[in-house]
Amino acid sequence: MATPPPSPDSGTCTDSDTDTPAVAIGVRPKGAEGPEEPKGSHDAGDVDVAHAVPVRHPLRWLSVAVLAVLAAQLGHFLVTNPNFEWGTVGDYFGAQVFGQGIATTVKLTLVAMAIGIVGGVLVAVGRMSENRVLSSVCGAYVWFFRGIPVLVQLIFWYNLSALLPRISVGIPFGPEFVSAQTNSLISPWLAAILGLGLNEAAYMAEIVRGGLLGVDHGQTEAASALGMGRARILRRIVLPQAMRFIVPPTGSQVINMLKATSLVSVIALADLLYTAQSIYNRTFETIPLLIVACLWYLVMTSVLYIGQSFIERHYARGSSRNAPQSFWDFALFRRRTPRAPLAASETASAPESETSS
Numbered sequence: 001m002a003t004p005p006p007s008p009d010s011g012t013c014t015d016s017d018t019d020t021p022a023v024a025i026g027v028r029p030k031g032a033e034g035p036e037e038p039k040g041s042h043d044a045g046d047v048d049v050a051h052a053v054p055v056r057h058p059l060r061w062l063s064v065a066v067l068a069v070l071a072a073q074l075g076h077f078l079v080t081n082p083n084f085e086w087g088t089v090g091d092y093f094g095a096q097v098f099g100q101g102i103a104t105t106v107k108l109t110l111v112a113m114a115i116g117i118v119g120g121v122l123v124a125v126g127r128m129s130e131n132r133v134l135s136s137v138c139g140a141y142v143w144f145f146r147g148i149p150v151l152v153q154l155i156f157w158y159n160l161s162a163l164l165p166r167i168s169v170g171i172p173f174g175p176e177f178v179s180a181q182t183n184s185l186i187s188p189w190l191a192a193i194l195g196l197g198l199n200e201a202a203y204m205a206e207i208v209r210g211g212l213l214g215v216d217h218g219q220t221e222a223a224s225a226l227g228m229g230r231a232r233i234l235r236r237i238v239l240p241q242a243m244r245f246i247v248p249p250t251g252s253q254v255i256n257m258l259k260a261t262s263l264v265s266v267i268a269l270a271d272l273l274y275t276a277q278s279i280y281n282r283t284f285e286t287i288p289l290l291i292v293a294c295l296w297y298l299v300m301t302s303v304l305y306i307g308q309s310f311i312e313r314h315y316a317r318g319s320s321r322n323a324p325q326s327f328w329d330f331a332l333f334r335r336r337t338p339r340a341p342l343a344a345s346e347t348a349s350a351p352e353s354e355t356s357s
Contacts, residue, residue, distance in 0.1 A: 088288040092279070093295065101275030102296060108192055108271065109258045115197030116257070117250070120204025125234070127209055138205070145202035151263050154195035158267040160186050188269040192261075200257060207253070211245035212238055244315040251308030255301050262297075272296055 078084065092098065126138035145153070161182035168179035186194075215238050223233040265274035272293055280289040 083287060084291065085285065085288040088285055089291050089295075092289060092292045097279070098272065098275055098292065098296065101270060101272040102300070104270055105258065105261050105272045106300070108189075108196070108261045108264065108269075109254070111193055112196035112200055112261075113254055113257050115193065116200025116204045116253070119197070119201030120206075120208050123201060123205035124208035124212065127205065128212065142202045142205050145199050146206075148199075150195060150199050150260060151266065153199055154191060154263055154267055157186060157191040157194045158188065160191075188264070188267045191267055192264040192269050196257065196260060196264075200253065203253060204250070207249045208242075208246055211242035214245040215241045247315050248308075248312050251304070251311065254308070255304050258300055258304065259297065 123138045123141055126134045127142070129135050129138075164182055166179050167182050167185055168176040170176035170178070219237055219241065220233055223237045228236070261271050262273040264271055265277060268274070270278075276289040276293040280286045283289075
């Protein structure tokens, strides 16, 4: 069959004998002369960086200078002001009476947080229930206790006898089995537990509910398809995955609870602050005793912060590129370094190694 002649509009010319393409139109052969490329058309790799100048940040140095001046003024104030009475602070810092107040503060924090966590989980599950009555009651609980200040709740529980002189247990609208005077039951310790624990349960309910909603609903559907019950799905599937959303705010709540225990001093419970108050009311050394209380609060919150950082790093493994900042990174002013993503060669070699094995 005869080969049709090339079209005059085609981009190549052919040799009449071999019918092979010769030189493409618009392409300059090697060695041919022509206009040079402009100077700005070279690759980015050919950029000359020998004379590059680093970016200057004068505002950073200015802020460092201002902070240095303020720190020097603060140090001078702490050293030269005799009203701090650092000798008195050192004498009372290790006193046994403060050890008793610290023990009361720690025990109150642990018991109140245990009530708050357990109650918060139950209220959160109730709010997410399909039972409208149960969901409404749990929502009203959260609304009520989050809307009233903790100090008001503590005073209310401490003075409950003015509202209810006797507390009895029995059949509703029927006979009573056990009854006692409210003043003998509601001690300052129990009033503090009720005020702090019930209030904390309302806040923990919202934290737990947010963590449960953060888990993909497909996890629940997959577990249901395997025949697991709702209670087992919550215990084995949803809660473990929700922990990385629940643990960080829970750690903050523990620290806030430790500081909130100072409110129980208004109901004469001998915590750390009440111990300091009882001493400076006799000696009139108000500032040194308050400094001792502040130092012990700082020590206890720092210990809690260290524990929180380790727990956060445990539950955040493999879930985020940015690892949670540890306590030493915060204390030593070190930046949080993002996790380096896997290289393309590593991700490609991983399936191959699994296949070969």
